[in-house]
Amino acid sequence: MNDRDVLAELLKPIRLVSVFHSRWIVRGPWNLQGDDDHCAVLHYALRNSCYVKLQGQQPILLRQGDLAIFPYGTAHLLGDGSPGPARPLCGVLPERxxxxxxxxxxxxxGALTELMCASLNYDLGGEAPLYRSLSPVFVLGKPDLDSEPLLLRTLESLVPETERREPGSPLVTLRAFEMVFVLxxxxxxxxxxVDSPALRALAHPGVSRALSVIYGEFQQPWTLNLLAQRAGMSRSSFAKTFRDLVGEGPALHLTRRRMQEAVQLLTHTQTPLSSIPELVGYKSSVGFHLAFRKILNDTPGRYRGHHGLEGGPAALR
Structure with missing residues (x-):
């Protein structure tokens, strides 16, 4: 498994479960402050420009036609760059x-600014361990969108689609936003x-080798010692370097990767519950259940009941 294969794991399980979208028609001066959200957030500038700003960072200009994505909903300010206090988003949109x-x-x-915004709710259980190492925001400008014609066409089609009120429109809108998100x-x-934590981790020879087996061979009985050996590093040096670059220890990262796979089996297959522990690297169902509850704050059976394939009792066996 190479670096790109590891990064591809970020995209495989992402599937939106719901979307709240809104059209903003604003005239200056205006500034809005949103809180941390438990979902991805999208801003697409339809007319004029505005600024997005994260705490402690310089404002980012969002020009007409630009797309801003906050992969995990980091709190940010959205406005026209004028001075003065920002209005809390919850005061403008109390219910979403x-x-x-x-x-x-x-x-x-004042000048008219128009935006299409959306809260993109995805299954957090399917979030790849490296996902949170992505930048809290990235902006795609015209060259980026031109390089992805499918993304550009989907974005342009979403604008009129969000205004339709026909049978099936909510599902079409959901999947269109999902296409935009993944692309x-x-x-x-x-x-x-080079400033990306994910790239720094993948560029480190030892940590990269460990990530490759965590993602590609997660079923194997890895221990910290074995991962350090695969990385070609001492146990202590490996543990510290991995935590510094990835943001969490190798044992927790491996657990998250296994739970990511377990969620896919529970959600998209009818694999018996009794078979899943071994498939994701656990010798006992007790260890698997404890890990699942730690990461997902739920039991595997209950999780499948809420999120699994339609199939009634057969899906719960």
């Missing part, structure tokens, strides 16, 4: 019910810079 939409109008003077992530992965 999943599967619904809204039109927000602010101000009646945008693909561009982001392709454009990883």
């Amino acid at each position: 019910r999943l599967g619904e939409s809204a039109i927000v109008r602010i101000g009646d003077e 945008a992530l693909r561009v982001a992965l392709r454009n990883l810079t």
Whole structure:
């Protein structure tokens, strides 16, 4: 498994379960502050430009036609760059019910800015361990979108599609946003810079070798000593370097990778519950259940009941 194969694991399990989308028609001056969200967030500038700003960072200009993605919903300010306090988003949109939409109008003077925004809720259990090492925000400009014609066409089609109220429209909109999300992530992965934690981890010879087996051979009975041997490093040096570059220890990272695979089996197959522990690297069902509860805060059976394939009792065996 090479670096790109490891990064591809970020995309495989991502599937949206619900979307709240909104059209913003605003006139200056305006500034809005959103909190951390438990989903991805998208801003697509339809007319004019605006700024997005994360705490402690310089504002990022979002020009007309640009797309901004916050992969895991990091709190940010959105506005026209004017001075003054920001209004809390919850005060402008107090309710954002999943599967619904809204039109927000602010101000009646000044230059008109129009945005399409969305909260993209995906199954957190399918989030790859390296996912959180992506940048908290990335902006795709015209050259990026031109390099992904399918992404550009889907974005352009989404604008009128979100206004339709026909049978099946909510599902079409959900899957169109999912297409935008995954294609945008693909561009982001392709454009990883030397400052990216994911790229730094993959560029380290020892950590990269360990990540390759964690992602590709997670069923094997890996221990910290064995992973350190595969990395060609001492146990202590490997553990510290891995944590510094990846953001968590190798044992927890391996557990997350195994739980990611378990979620896919529980959600998209009817593999018997009794067979899943061995398939994801556990010799006992007790160890598997403890790990699953630690990562997902749920039991495998209950998780399948809520998220699994339609199939009633057969899916729960």
